[in-house]
Amino acid sequence: MTSEKTVLITGTSSGIGLATAIGAARAxxxxxxxxxxxxxxxALxxxxxxxxxxGHIQVKRLDVADPESIATCLDEVIAEHGRLDALVNNAGAGHLGTLEQESVQDVRAVMEVNFFGVLNVTxxxxxxxxxSKGxxxxxxxxxxxxxxxxxxxxxxxxxxxxGFMESLAPVAATAxxxxxxxEPGAVASEFVSNVGGRDTALEQAGPYAPALRAYLARSRDAFAAAQTPQGAAASIVELLETDQPAFRVQTSEAARAFTAVKLNDGDGSAVQALTRAWIA
Known part of the structure; x- marks a missing residue:
């Protein structure tokens, strides 16, 4: 067992997850x-x-879509460290497509990894x-x-x-x-090359082909100036280290500018103050 603070990070084979594992260990x-x-x-x-x-990093198998895998991994962490102080939900998968040209099952598969996977582990x-008050x-x-x-x-x-995490936050805070x-924007990692549906999207685009070509061109331009995984990971490590973490953090000026189109409440404090008041 160890007296060090322990964090479990999902999806650490590359990109933001790998960089976060290194950054947290360095901290x-x-x-x-x-x-x-x-x-x-x-690579990790x-x-x-x-x-x-x-010496600060232990690689473990965890499939976010498999509750048994999650339970086994957490049991190992507690057996080895005696505690869990933080969870970083990073694992996920991209997907390119539009509703008319893909099945509902395709959409369900995306939700299974990116939404239910987060819920399973959390x-x-x-x-x-x-x-641990983590x-x-x-x-x-x-x-x-x-x-x-x-x-x-x-x-x-x-x-x-x-929406789930924004709703959970005031409840979890009471415990x-x-x-x-x-919220990262464009990040230079293997995530984009692994996006599901990408290879066949243009072939199947039909009447949406001009719009898809324009979107892909815009995406190439955006990722030409992408943030490094280390830059995005620094924001995550800061949340692990700070005494009073904000609810919402963007990892770059570009991400802040983009989300500001919709978010006037940039760090989530106004919404959190409102909903916490409901259950105080």
Whole structure:
């Protein structure tokens, strides 16, 4: 067992999750770095060695869609560390498509990973976080604030996560657990290349082909100036470290400017004050 604060992070094989695992370990956290396929841990282990934090990171298997996998992982964390102080919900999958040209089952699959996966892990972890007066940090997206063309299913899932966490936050706070959401914009990682539906979207676009081509061109321009995973991860680590974490955080000036189109309450404090008053 360890006296170090312990954080469990999902989706750490690449991108924001990998960078967050390294950043948290550098900040002194003991990190349970989870992924669905631990055979993809090489990049994380290499980065851990390069940053001299290998002793602070333990790779563990966790499939956010499998409650048994989640329970096994949490049992291991408690057996090894005796505590869980924070959860970072990072695992997710993109999806490109529009409703007329995909099945409802396709949409359900997106919701299963990006929404229900977050709920599965958070529900299982909450009793442990209540015990430690810990915190939940969930990576959503600027697409959880503003719906984007050809991202209907993905944005719906991220909207759902934002609404769920915004509603949960004042309730969890009564038990000493802080809840936050993190909204990255474009991030230079493997996430985009792994977006589901991308390869066949143009072939099947039909009457939507001109609009999809325009969207893809705009996306290429946006990701040409994308934030680094390390930049996004820094915002997550700050939420782990600060005494009074905000409910809503954007990871870059570009993300703040984009979400400001919709959000006048930039850090979520006004909404939280309102809803907390309802149950005080």
């Amino acid at each position: 002194g956290w003991s990190v349970a770095a989870t992924m669905r396929d631990t055979g993809k841990a090489d 282990l290499k980065a851990a060695a390069e940053n001299d934090v290998a 529900k299982a972890a909450l009793p442990l976080l209540r015990a 915190r939940v940090v969930t990576v959503t997206s600027v697409g959880g604030v503003i719906g984007q063309p050809f991202n209907e299913a993905y944005c719906a899932a991220k909207f759902a996560v934002e 000493g657990v802080a809840v936050s959401v993190v």
